[in-house]
Ligand code: UDP
């Protein structure tokens with residue numbers, strides 16, 4: 001019999017975990033596979049870890065890994081995927097926004113030979129601003145980035161062992177999963193599910209974190225933003241030269257009229273602004289190189305379930 005690993009990153013999910021687990025258990029009954037759970041505690045500050053310990057004690061197929069601090073969802077995902085031993089992996093959130101009820105369908109497509117079965121959510125019930133911002137982001141990102149990203153498609157998906165190994169072979173430190181999933185390719189199937197409003201606890205995204213996520217996404221994939229910097233620089237220089245020529249000609253026709261305070265100041269401000277933006281862009285890339293060269297691990301483990309320790313020994 002084949003084995004399915006369910007990987008769940010958990011950060012301060014004490015209110016969701018048991019509910020999630022009950023729900024998942026109910027649904028995976030219909031999946032003709034051996035099931036294992038890999039729960040990753042991403043340095044939670046609440047009772048998440050002790051709940052996971054209990055679950056792992058009670059049930060043989062529940063494994064957990066606990067980080068020494070909060071390393072972020074991307075790190076939790078990679079840890080979970082590394083520890084998964086199944087023929088296929090389902091990656092999902094703990095807050096039931098990813099309904100376990102579609103796991104059987106995902107499995108069905110996996111059996112049919114798909115390597116990535118991607119769950120796409122519609123955005124029903126989300127607030128207007130969030131919808132707009134997401135839409136804008138995808139439009140911009142797809143223009144700038146070489147990989148295609150679809151709105152409503154997140155981390156919730158099934159990966160075959162082959163796709164999983166491909167993903168794990170990408171070892172970069174700055175991980176932008178959405179892009180990486182798309183970058184690896186393989187045979188994909190998209191299935192839809194109804195958007196769920198988070199049942200318990202708080203969502204961890206606010207406007208700034210979404211903006212940062214967006215910038216990361218664009219910068220992790222290629223150097224087009226640097227190219228944009230070069231083009232804008234060229235355009236502005238060109239406009240500057242045209243303007244100088246106009247002044248120069250004007251001088252011969254009309255003589256000096258008003259002192260050019262306004263134009264001088266606006267040129268300084270404009271150029272100063274543009275330069276700062278692109279210094280920032282360049283700085284971002286250098287920052288990324290800096291982080292990559294440090295070659296630090298994505299996460300540090302504080303504690304694992306007993307079974308995990310046996311495996312490592
Ligand atoms: N998560 C995590 N580390 C973090 C933030 C979130 O492991 O630093 C987990 C969280 O427990 C949940 C999933 O990632 O299982 C998605 O988080 P959330 O629901 O806050 O995000 P959203 O659903 O808004 O994308």
Ligand code: MG
Pocket residue numbers: 093095097198203
């Ligand atoms: Mg959520």
